[in-house]
Amino acid sequence: MKNKLVLIDGNSILYRAFFALPLLTNSKGVYTNAVYGFAQMLLKVVDEENPSHILVAFDASSKTFRHEKYEDYKGGRQKTPPELSEQIPYVHELLDAFKIPRYELELYEADDIIGTLSKQAEEGGWEVKIISGDKDLLQLVSDHVTLHFTRRGISEIDAYDPKAVEEEYGINTSQLIDMMGLMGDPSDNIPGIPGVGEKTAIKLLKQFGTLENVMNSLDEVSGKKLKENLETHRDLAFISKELVTIDRDSPIEISLQDITFQERDHEAIVRLFSDLEFKTLLKRFDHQNEDTEPFEEDVAFTTVRNITDDILVDETALIVEVVNDNYHDADILGIALVNKTGNYFISTTDAFASSTFVNWLEDESKQKWTFDAKRAEVALGWKGIRLRGLTFDVLIAAYLLNTIEGRHDIAEVANRENLHFVQSDEQVYGKGAKRKVPKQAIVAEHLVRKAKAVYELNSILSEKLTENEQTELLHELEMPLSHVLAKMELRGIRVNGERLKEMGGELEKRLSSIEQEVYKLAGVEFNLNSPKQLGEVLFEKLNLPVIKKTKTGYSTSADVLEKLESQHEIIPYILMYRQLGKLYSTYIEGLLKVINEQTGKIHTSFNQVLTQTGRLSSTEPNLQNIPIRLEEGRKIREAFVPSQPDWVIFAADYSQIELRVLAHIAKDEKLIQAFKDNMDIHTKTAMDVFHVHADEVTALMRRHAKAVNFGIIYGISDYGLSQSLGITRKEAGEFIERYLQSYPGVKQYMDEIVKKAKQDGYVSTLLHRRRYLPNIKSRNFNLRSFAERTAMNTPIQGSAADIIKKAMIEMEQRLQEEKLKTNMLIQVHDELIFEAPKDEIETLKIIVPEVMENTIALEVPLKVDYSYGPTWYDAK
Incomplete structure (x- = not known):
């Protein structure tokens, strides 16, 4: 069988995957979108190409031999978002599980490694496939080497052989480095000739053949300004060509024999996919155990x-x-x-x-x-x-x-x-x-x-x-x-099944109405639930720009549609159709299925041993995740009712408990005083960060302050904040810096908790719940930075979880002591939901805040808000 070598440009594919998918995390808070996209690509390549040899090449560092030739090479590139950096170790673990070799070489780039290995394979008559989102690698294309270019995201791929290169550019592959020498590459800060773009560069090369011939034939170049620029900046053109030329004889210490494709480690893949919660990918690997083998050691009973x-x-x-x-x-x-x-x-x-x-x-x-x-x-x-x-x-x-x-x-x-x-x-x-x-x-x-x-x-x-x-x-x-x-x-908790069915009928009418509006705007009827048919309508009939493709056609995922929202009035209708459709299937049909026939109630299961912060979760069904952003989602709570006639639902929740815990732990005087003065903490933050009076705080200022307040708790980065607020990373970074200057106690807490975590290997909540951080001293920046972020967050979020748990125990005891009929039904994050006779409401108004606000003593007062009504929806 003929040898086939697959070479993957690790950095390029990783970046593509990260920016192609929305920020995703697993239940432990680990960012996973880049790893998920990379894993998808890897499975696709391995399954479709079936290589005999394979390698993933990475850049070793930001400095290369090219910087010695041109100091500003790749200057101005933005720092890698920490949300991406933290995923790199998991990509390495992924490759190790697949037993796919990875390689990097100090002072050289992944391109040079790929260029060198592809040359060796080509000389041996091998077939070579290169996977990358970087068109610089087109210069390697030959009769034996094909570039699979990831055009959008990681799923839409264009294959380039010599013929495809010539069809697209009108020049051959050997001329591509001359083209880039003339036009430069802004993404790598390669200068080229000012005023020369791709079209001009190609035109010159069609006329003169090479960069050297262009510079030796300036008298024949038409256009005074172009001629002047070529003559004035000729050195830039030659150094640009040198910078873009891939070194195909780099001193790598790995041979083709070292990168034979091996049998992957099935158990390691399952373990990693389980840890990262890649449920869809896991289905391809996680096979059920066969009949149980007898256990050897006897136990008498x-x-x-x-x-x-x-x-x-x-x-x-x-x-x-x-x-x-x-x-x-x-x-x-x-x-x-x-x-x-x-x-x-x-x-x-x-x-x-x-x-x-x-x-x-x-x-x-x-x-x-x-x-x-x-x-x-x-x-x-x-x-x-x-x-x-x-x-x-x-x-x-x-x-x-x-x-x-x-x-x-x-x-x-x-x-x-x-x-x-x-x-x-x-x-x-x-x-x-x-x-x-x-x-x-x-x-x-x-x-x-x-x-x-x-x-x-x-x-x-x-x-x-x-x-x-x-x-x-x-x-x-x-x-x-x-x-x-x-x-x-x-x-x-009792659920009114008839009300759910009524809401289901209302949603069906809304869905039908939206469906007709979509057909009207599309000019054709089709199956709105079919991604294939929807893709054809949007991208072929309505000619909307294609964002990305999948194996089966055009992608119509939520992130794609959101990018197209301003392009056509049909898109908001489709997004609303999907949201309401999910409400119907998950929360109308889903809840109806789990109402116990004997009790008429839903009996959820609370998990107290799942999250690393100590928070409770709820399953079968998940009552903590009933959507509240859409009014239609909030109204689902109308179906949750008391179990007795003339009773009401009583809801009590902690106000900004995590920020209060932060103020207590950080001992920041400004934050503590703001809570003691019962100020709106987001307005107070806006005042301090923007240096304005309370009456000068705009809605936008408060929104930004709120994002930073809660972002600080979760160790938000400038990238994360910029994505959340739709501002630049520079603006987001300045905002975070101003916040930390305004609240020095918070900055000091962050520094000290990380220092203590490195000393102890773990962090603790106020009630001594521990979270171990094995990577807090890692030499790997990415692993260490995630552990540091976790160290800052866990004492806050974990203490808040401990407080409401303690309040639940004390609340149950108090209800018994008072001999009340009131029942505690569910816990939703910082909120407790009760059902109560109407004649006990006045008592609850006193004892519920009393218990919840005094369950633990902090430097700042805990504050509890309550409301009640005939349904959970009304208790808001």
């Missing part, structure tokens, strides 16, 4: 039929097994106990038939240790059993000790502590569509092994929590919260 008090002792590891991801009203496969008397398995039939056992489960005085306490409490709660006495949760403990680990399966936790006798649930049951329940004997042994792991991990993890000063965090915050969340999940 007894299957108990007649349950007696002698095995139901204090300090028992308890496993209540529910396999379903959604554990509400799911089947319980069995129960396992491990304690000082032995190891036991109990079938659900025997367990629930035994009043002795049920009484023990509900006995608060009997300490029980488990894995995922909330899951067990909710599963038993649906069976009418109130699980009490849960004092240790291995899942929460493991999460508190190491939030970096995205996976806290019991087998993973046990393995980390050198306990290797338990398998993961996936190994035993499979996952997804392949999940199945094996014979009871296998289930019984698996549950006992899990309970044994819990029993042994209790002391191991407890000791580590004590060392970390996190015992109180587990026992006083997270464990009580787990119980509160279980009650909220079991309680659920």
Whole structure:
């Protein structure tokens, strides 16, 4: 088989991917858009080209041998956005997982590496494909070398062979460096001849052949001004040609034999794609496990039929097994106990038939240790059993000790502590569509092994929590919260299905109306939900400019349509159609599907061990993400109603809690005083940054100040702020600088927290929640800068999360103490939602702010706003 070499211009493709896709992050806050685009390109190239040899070339540094010849080479280029820089290590990890060699050479550019290797391959008669968004590489094109030029983004590619070059430019590939010498290249600050553009350069080369011939034949050049410029700036032309000429004999220390395409590391790819949350790409690699192999080490246990008090002792590891991801009203496969008397398995039939056992489960005085306490409490709660006495949760403990680990399966936790006798649930049951329940004997042994792991991990993890000063965090915050969340999940929130259906009908009418308007503007009827048909209408019938293409045709993604919004009045209608369509499918149809038939309520699942900052999340359904930007989205909350007639929904939320936490932690006098004076903090920031009085602050000034206030919390860069506000990076950078000058305490906090993180290896919240930062001392600038940004943000965001968690526990206690009928239903970020009888509203107006505002003492007052009404929508 003929050798085929693929050479990828790493820097060029990375930049293209970054700017082609909107800024994306995973749940950990890691920017991922450039990595995602790069991964898409890599898969496309590998699948379509099937190379025998492959390499990705990168620039080693900003300084090259060309700077010795021309000091201003590439001068004026903007600094790489940190949001891109932070993704480069992940691209390297991606390439390593694919086992694709990457190479860089000090003082040389990626172009030189590609040029040298393509020459060697060409001389051997190999076929060479170069992937780049840089047309400088066209000079390498030959009968053996093709340039695949990424014209827009990374999906629209033009292939250039010698014929294609000549068709586009009217000159051959050997003349391209002469053309660039004459016209220069502003993007690389290569001067060329003033007044000479591409057309003039090509015209001269068609007449004279080479740059040297042009300069030797100035008398024959027509046009006085052109002749003068050529004569005056001839040195610039020759140095420009030298600068653009790729060095095809660079001193690389890698050979063609070193870059053979190898079998990729499947597990490493799955691990990386899982970590970065590339769900679509992951589907191509993540295959389900086949039938489970038996586990070797024996664990003796007894299957108990007649349950007696002698095995139901204090300090028992308890496993209540529910396999379903959604554990509400799911089947319980069995129960396992491990304690000082032995190891036991109990079938659900025997367990629930035994009043002795049920009484023990509900006995608060009997300490029980488990894995995922909330899951067990909710599963038993649906069976009418109130699980009490849960004092240790291995899942929460493991999460508190190491939030970096995205996976806290019991087998993973046990393995980390050198306990290797338990398998993961996936190994035993499979996952997804392949999940199945094996014979009871296998289930019984698996549950006992899990309970044994819990029993042994209790002391191991407890000791580590004590060392970390996190015992109180587990026992006083997270464990009580787990119980509160279980009650909220079991309680659920009533949803008016008929109102949802009415809203669905209203949305259908709106969608139909928009659809007709689109047809009218398009002059033709088509399937508006078909990207292919929509692309043909927009870019062929209406002749709108093509932004980018996909494998199947024109891209009509949201970012493409947003760029076209001012080009044609049809675009806003299409965008609105999509937004309303998503509302209909996700929040009308989606919510109707998950209303429990028996209770008439939605029972969500709160996850308290997912985010690295400690924030809660909500799934099945996600009640924290009901859209509020569109009025149609906000109105979906009309369907959320109290469970009793004549009750109301009562909502209370913290006002600017993260900025208040920042003021407290940073000890910035201006910020503290502003909050103490109950000022609008965004107006105050605008006053300080723009040096104006309160009555001079415009709406635009306040908007910019608000963006910086919240941006500072998340470590925003000049690039990020410029994208958010639609201003230049220079303006954004100046804005951030003025902010930090105005609030020196914030600047000092940022410097000191990074210094402390480097010293300790982690940062902590006010309640001692830790986030470890393994890359805080990395020599890699990109990894280190992301860790520094995380160090600044986590104490603020994590402390805010801790505060509302503590408030939830205290609020539940206070409602019981006051003997109120009011129920806490859901938590949405900084907001708590209750249902309450109307005659308890006056009491709630007093106790809810009282509890929430005094849950923790800060240098600034916590402020809680509340509202209430017949629906969640009205409680705003």
